[in-house]
Amino acid sequence: MEHRFQDRIALVTGAASGIGKASAKAFAREGARVACADISKEKLAETVSEIRQDGGTAIAIELNVADSASASAAVEECIQNFGGLQILANVAGILKLEQTHQLSDEDWNRVLGVNLSGTFFMSRAAIPHLLEEKGSIVNVSSLAGLKGQAYGAAYCASKAGVVGLTRVMAVEYAQQGLRVNCVCPGAVDTPLIAGFAPPEGFDPDLINRLSLVPKVTTPDEVAEAIAYLSSPAARSISGVALPIDFGTHAA
Numbered sequence: 001m002e003h004r005f006q007d008r009i010a011l012v013t014g015a016a017s018g019i020g021k022a023s024a025k026a027f028a029r030e031g032a033r034v035a036c037a038d039i040s041k042e043k044l045a046e047t048v049s050e051i052r053q054d055g056g057t058a059i060a061i062e063l064n065v066a067d068s069a070s071a072s073a074a075v076e077e078c079i080q081n082f083g084g085l086q087i088l089a090n091v092a093g094i095l096k097l098e099q100t101h102q103l104s105d106e107d108w109n110r111v112l113g114v115n116l117s118g119t120f121f122m123s124r125a126a127i128p129h130l131l132e133e134k135g136s137i138v139n140v141s142s143l144a145g146l147k148g149q150a151y152g153a154a155y156c157a158s159k160a161g162v163v164g165l166t167r168v169m170a171v172e173y174a175q176q177g178l179r180v181n182c183v184c185p186g187a188v189d190t191p192l193i194a195g196f197a198p199p200e201g202f203d204p205d206l207i208n209r210l211s212l213v214p215k216v217t218t219p220d221e222v223a224e225a226i227a228y229l230s231s232p233a234a235r236s237i238s239g240v241a242l243p244i245d246f247g248t249h250a251a
């Protein structure tokens with residue numbers, strides 16, 4: 001089996017579930033030592049134990065990406081345990097759907113805090129280490145970061161922000177060899193999408209427009225794209241926002 005990440009150190013947020021868990025396992029399967037970070041301690045322990053059972057190396061780091069001190073501490077914990085950092089995958093995220101005129105301050109701030117500020121806090125803390133190692137960041141945006149999706153004011157704004165932040169960092173650090181990309185999945189089969197709950201009084205026609213075909217991506221498929229963008233084979237690729245959506249964005 002190919003080992004694209006032998007001797008590499010990866011930090012994955014959102015590693016307790018869904019896409020983050022699949023990504024942590026994918027990096028570990030191919031030789032990386034993986035710092036698995038999440039706010040959910042119990043489920044995080046499961047990810048780490050599954051990686052170890054498969055012969056991989058992983059540690060659990062409990063963090064809240066929306067808290068800048070917690071994000072910085074997580075990066076330091078990774079460095080202390082593994083001695084470096086070459087790959088950051090910012091996967092942690094939350095979804096809230098609401099009619100825009102009914103969206104509360106609290107929900108707006110919560111979604112922006114985790115999805116956008118969290119991506120910034122983790123990247124800011126990791127960049128000095130990634131620059132030493134000519135590393136890579138992959139952020140998880142969404143198709144919602146590229147298109148307007150009804151009832152997703154906070155979510156779409158946060159994910160569009162992630163696309164913008166990705167491009168800024170890609171440009172700013174290109175000459176120093178740090179690559180920054182993001183993936184933009186449509187519907188992925190995870191607990192997040194299982195909890196997809198349109199708001200009261202929603203228009204079904206607007207929800208039906210969310211995807212071109214009635215297909216759902218698996219977490220492993222998104223993890224594979226994240227792994228590719230983090231791998232040496234993608235050494236010329238930086239600043240992309242990659243739709244993983246069966247063509248919806250092109251339509």
Ligand SMILES: NC(=O)c1ccc[n+]([C@@H]2O[C@H](COP(=O)([O-])OP(=O)(O)OC[C@H]3O[C@@H](n4cnc5c(N)ncnc54)[C@H](O)[C@@H]3O)[C@@H](O)[C@H]2O)c1
Nearest residue numbers: 014016017018019039064065092093142187188190192193
């Ligand atoms: N599932 C989809 O259809 C879909 C589509 C496009 C983008 N995404 C994005 O993919 C990413 C992963 O989502 P998923 O579908 O795997 O969902 P998920 O709910 O399975 O996993 C999200 C993980 O993030 C963690 N998390 C939430 N808030 C956190 C915080 N403050 N600090 C640290 N960890 C936190 C959760 O505990 C959970 O383990 C998210 O950014 C999401 O927006 C998902």
